[in-house]
Amino acid sequence: MIKSPFLKRRDKNHNNEKDDxxxxxxxxxxxxxxxxxxxxxxxxxxxxxxxxxxxxxxxxxxxxxxxxxxxxxxxxxxxxxxxxxxxxxxxxxxxxxxxxxxxxxxxxxxxxxxxxxxxxxxxxxxxxxxxxxxxDCLLPQHTPMDLRAQRMTDLGFKKAIYRFKQNVPHGPAQIENLPSDEKFSEEYYWTFATDKLNLLAQTKFIEWTTSKWNTLDDLKRVYRQSLGEPTCIGVWKEDWWFGLQRLQGVNPNVIRLCKKIPDNFAVTEETVKGFLGEMSLAEALEKNKMFICDLEITDGLVCKEGNYGLASPLALFHLNSENSLLPVAIQLKQKRGPDNPVYTPNDPPNTWLVAKMFYNNVEAQHHQALTHLGYTHLLMEGVVICTHRNLSPSHPLFKLMAPHFLFLLAINTRGLEKLVAPGGWVDNCMTQGVTGIFNLMKRGFDRWRFDREGQVEKELEARGVLDKTILPYYPYRDDAIPLYNVIKKYVTTVVKHHYDTPEKISGDWELRWWREELVKSRDENGVGLQNVPGTADGFTTVEEVIDVVTVIISICSLGHAAANFQQYEQYGFVPNYPGILMLDIPKEKKNYTEEEIMAMLPDKRMTLDIMVITKLLSSRGTKSLGDFEMQYLYDPVGVQAAEEFQKDLKRLSYEMKGRNIDRPWKFDWLDPEIVPNSISV
Structure with missing residues (x-):
């Protein structure tokens, strides 16, 4: 801000001279x-x-x-x-x-x-x-000399109000105090605040007590009378459904190609005999027909005191001759031994069912701590703070990314207060509790790499599931890749326009500051991103800038959409994807009765909390991707790029709807009409 030389001139408000x-x-x-x-x-x-x-x-x-x-x-x-x-x-x-x-x-x-x-x-x-x-769209070095002081003053003001804070030691970078610019709009605030009351009102005719469920039929009836039946309610026991959850559930980025059975996984040829068709285990491994989910990241995790123990399972899957992914073995703990049996479909039905439920219980912890909260909400919170601190609102990259930051800090602030706080929803309704979710988050952040987990195709390649000839049916992959590429095309157009020479990158001091803080350790007031392209001196090519901006926009849109919007479909019917189980990890193969399975489930009141919160989290906040609530880019190239982006998204939406016609189970969570611009729920 500067003082005008015209301050003392008379106010020519509206006189008889002609308006022009x-x-x-x-x-x-x-x-x-x-x-x-x-x-x-x-x-x-x-x-x-x-x-x-x-x-x-x-x-x-x-x-x-x-x-x-x-x-x-x-x-x-x-x-x-x-x-x-x-x-x-x-x-x-x-x-x-x-x-x-x-x-x-x-x-x-x-x-x-x-x-x-x-x-x-x-x-x-x-x-x-x-x-x-x-x-108002200029690189800092192109800002007129008489306006540079204002630009620097504005950034200094931003650094004073966008301050990093770690709520837990070595935890994610979060906002110290929510700036006024980041608060919910009047309309959004009212909608969000009343939705939970509306959902609770839909359950008012049901008696919610702390008593346990008697039978599965009793539990199923509740959904018809209140919030609606999750689509899994009739198939949740099926093995093909358990396999499908790995490919198009809320946590579709755990499954990986298995070329060798891990030494700690007590699976032999005899264990899976009869489940691999005409193949031996060795042949199935050689021919890329075996896949594995290994949740060793939860091994020894310190969780909420008093909760039942958390497993750290391995699950083995076989891709059969019909290209269906079917589970063939589950081991609930990492260390093999007599108290850690390998479960298979040959076990009594309820024994095998309980093993699958315990696997899903652990994957639910992984999903909420990492895939959902950690790798979208909180990872991007640090990026948003860093962007405000280092890129002027006049910077083209700020304007390119800003629509995808809308309400992120506000929803994180409210979510941590209401859901991820001692005594809150996570503490009461998930095995890991608040202690566990942050401990698991710290483990995950130490492993997350910008050049691997951040980029859709490279992340899929790292798990060995990028090739469609290896895993033909994988809706998450088949929808995420083209959406990521459409986002990258949009970013490329804008970024290459503003950085059409290498000198414009090297001469952009705000860009250099931004990258420095993105990679700086979280313990030193940085975001702590690992393997961000570039060097200590900053970005070296326009492609590096494009990749970084694409990853950020992608995580805020498609990454969060894939992890968030089918939560009610997965968690709502608690046995399907139980966030908490009231039983210690099984140490032997036991033939469970239905009554014993029902006793493992949360009581009626906790079930209501799970239903209402996951229904609320599954609601969409901001507008569809590309339909921006606030327009930031007004320069001709930016406007044209946004219009082309919207056209590409419409074409992609049409293609995705066509793919869903032939899918055995609909997956429309990455349809651009459903994917929002930002993380606002």
């Missing part, structure tokens, strides 16, 4: 966004001429949540042909002083030419002026 400009002011979608302060503006053209200060009527209080006010004024500039920059400020008048401005548009009435000046932030009363150039 239209000034439209758009207020953003925030609670209390309007203002009753006095608003002033000065226009500048490319020839260095300036208008006097123009007074805009103080009626912004009617201009709230995306509405606009339009003022016709005489610019006082003879033969005005363009407006290259504006400066504006507000002076305190009434109670509603703060003002969230989305953008200011100036149009010449004579030629209909118009210019956009994005603001996208709260403006407070001050004699300091906010100065903006057309489209």
């Amino acid at each position: 400009v239209e000034i439209k002011v758009v207020t953003g979608d925030r609670r209390g966004a309007g203002t009753d302060s006095k608003v002033f503006i000065i226009l500048h053209d490319s020839n260095g001429r300036s208008s006097p200060q123009l007074r805009l009527n103080n009626r912004m209080t009617t201009n709230c949540r995306g509405q606009s006010c339009t003022f016709n004024r005489n610019s006082g500039i003879p033969d005005l042909t363009n407006v290259s920059r504006i400066e504006f400020w507000i002076e305190k008048f009434g109670l509603g002083a703060g003002w969230f401005v989305d953008r200011i548009c100036v149009k010449l009435l004579s030629t209909e030419k118009s210019w956009v000046f994005p603001v996208l932030k709260w403006v407070k009363p001050s004699k300091e002026h906010i100065v903006l150039t057309v489209n």
Whole structure:
């Protein structure tokens, strides 16, 4: 912000001279966004001429949540042909002083030419002026010299309010205090706050007590009477469904190709005899027909005191002649021994069922701690903080990524307070509890690599499941790859436009600062991302910048969508994907009765909590990917790239709907119509 030399000039608000400009002011979608302060503006053209200060009527209080006010004024500039920059400020008048401005548009009435000046932030009363150039989209080295101080001051202010904090030692980088710019909009806040009450109201005719369920039929009836039946309710015991969960469930990135049985997995030829068709185990391994899920990351995990123990299972799968993935062996703990049997489909049905339930119980902990909360919500929280601290709102990369950060800090702040806090939902309804979820998160963050887990195809390749000839049916892979590539195409267009020479990368000090803080250790107030492309001196090629921005946008959109929106479908019917089981890890093969299985499940009141919260988490917050709530890019290349992005997404949505016609079980969670722009739930 700078002081204007025109501050003392008379207010040429509206006299008898002919109006030659239209000034439209758009207020953003925030609670209390309007203002009753006095608003002033000065226009500048490319020839260095300036208008006097123009007074805009103080009626912004009617201009709230995306509405606009339009003022016709005489610019006082003879033969005005363009407006290259504006400066504006507000002076305190009434109670509603703060003002969230989305953008200011100036149009010449004579030629209909118009210019956009994005603001996208709260403006407070001050004699300091906010100065903006057309489209406000410049690399720092291209910022006019007289505006660089303002840009640096704005970044300094951002660093003061976007501060890192670690809520747990060596844990993820989180926001110290939620900035006002990051709070939910009025509409979104109200919707989110009332949804849980509405869901609870749908269950009001059911008696929810701390008593246990008597039979599975009793449990199933509840869904028909309240929140609706998850689609798995009729198939959850089937082996083909257990295999399908690995390919298109909420945690589809654990399954990997198995070329050798791990030494600690007590599986032999005899163990799987009869399950591999005409093949021996050795042949099936050689021909890439065996797959494994190994959740050793949970081994010895310290969880909530008093909860039943958490397993650390291995599960072996066979791809049969019909290309169906079927489980053939489950071992619930890592260390082989007489108290750690290998379960197979040859065991009594309920014995095998309990083994699958215990496997799913552990994968549920992995899903919530890592795939969902850790690798999307909290990993990206650090990225959002870092971006605000190091990239000016005028930076093209900030504008490219900002729509995908909408409400992320707000939902994380609320989620940690309500769900991931001592005594909250995770503590009560998951075996790991809050202690376990953060311990597991720390383990996962130490393993996460930007150049592997961050990039969809490389992550699939690392697990040996990228090749369709090896694993023909894998809906997550088949939908995630093309969506990732569409995002990358969009990012490439914008990034290559602004970095069309290597010198523009090396000369961008904000970009260098951004990367430095992305890779800095979390214990040193950084994000702690590992294997980010580039060197200690920054990014070296435009391709590196493209990859980093693509990964970030991808995680905030498709990554979170894949992990989040079918939570009710998986968790809602508790036996299907139990977040908690009321039984110690089995040490022997026991033939369980239905009563014993029901006793393992949460009581009725906890079941209600699981149903309501997972239903709420499965609701969509922001608009569909590419349909941005707030537009940041107004430059012609950015606008054209966004329009092409939207067309590509529509084509991709049509293709995905076609693929779903032939799938045995619908998977539409990565349809661009369903994938939101950001992590807001």
